[in-house]
Amino acid sequence: MSISLQGTIGRGEFERTLNFSVADGEVLAITGPNGSGKSTIIHTIAGLVPLRSGQLQSDNITWDAPDSKQWVTPENRTCAVVFQDLRLFPHMNVMSNVAYGLRARGIQKDEAIERSQKMLKRVGLSSFESRRPTDLSGGERQRVALARGLVLEPRVLLLDEPLSAVDTASRAALRELLPEVLSGFAGATILVTHDLGDVEALATANLSLNQPINHQNPAGSS
């Protein structure tokens, strides 16, 4: 299994027990109302929020298991996040945004640029390399965020509401682009959304967090 989580996630007062796994090539959609913990799942897998208990594994490597004090820092997890609020670096141009992770992971500048160029081409932003994020439309920014994650060739791709910050026109274009990009992606994908249309169009499985926000919910299903 490419990624599996069995345990309790939590942030502040909120807590929820989950049990799911996603294999390579699968796209697990996580749906549910605001506050049901969708983003917390993404942040827990990425290592930005620690598990309360249980364990999180990827390719049989334990990323987080508080009981046995195992912990892999965010920068050493082979996952990529497309955040709901994108979080593009405003002081860098599109190319630097996309190449940032490659450089951080020790890849030489020339190769990083070459790989970033290819990825920008795949998401249809070839001529945007030297633009700043602030000069882009919502849909373009979204595609930069996607390219920035995919270029790292992660084992796990975490998409947090990838179509929420986008106007209706770009939404249609992105919904066409996403399956195309995802079909070329070998790892596991987790897609957080509250839009059932996204689930239809993109997901191979669905985890629904419909229960009200309570402490110690029963485990979800995959």
Next chain:
Amino acid sequence: MNQQISPSLKIVAAVAALFVALPLLSIFVRVPWSDLGDMLSQKSTRDALLISLQTSIIAAVISGIFGVPLAWLLARSESRGLSALRVVCITPMVLPPVVGGIALLTAFGRRGILGQYLYDWFNVSLPFTRTAVVMAQVFVAMPFLVLAVEATFRQSDRGLEEAARTMGASPSRVFFTIALPAARPAIIAGLALAWARSLGEFGASITFAGSFPGRTQTLPMAVYELVSIDYRLSLVLSLVLIFISVGVLAAMRDRWMTGR
């Protein structure tokens, strides 16, 4: 903004403004403009000016190199005792500078807590040297930079730092590539503030470094000593300091003077 302001308040406000403006204007009125060139080219004047510029620039740079990481620690560390550390670090801002000078002597003087070892082991004596001038300036000026930069680090977008972490950046890479660029305006403002404060430093430096012309005597020290000896020259040096201060204010006007 056509709000009515009562005449009596206007008068009080005018008194306040005049109280600040009049002494500054008086210097302009009394400065011996005809002899200005001669006085500025005197060796003692040039020495004091050069020492002031040299020490204050070095002090500002040192404040930046050490103060920015300190600001980052204060803004981001979650360890206990941090608020105590913050209080200690900014105390020099409210401390009478002469007390700061005494404190430096007690720590780094020849018989100081650390200074005795520096002297015994390495034959290094810090007080009454130009290094001591810089140390006194850093002591007094660094807190201004730390406070300015820490406030910016606190407000900066942690989401960007988290995103960088998930992309493979180590905490130190995040600091240098994400946090520092975002804080650049505040760091520049902090450097200017620290530099201006260093340039005006008097109490701590004269206590810890003394006022030796050509060695440790800075412009403010020269102004102070000249008041009773050569009042006209002290006016000229004051004018120089006013110009530099106003220059800093002008350079920082976007940051400080956007009252509307």
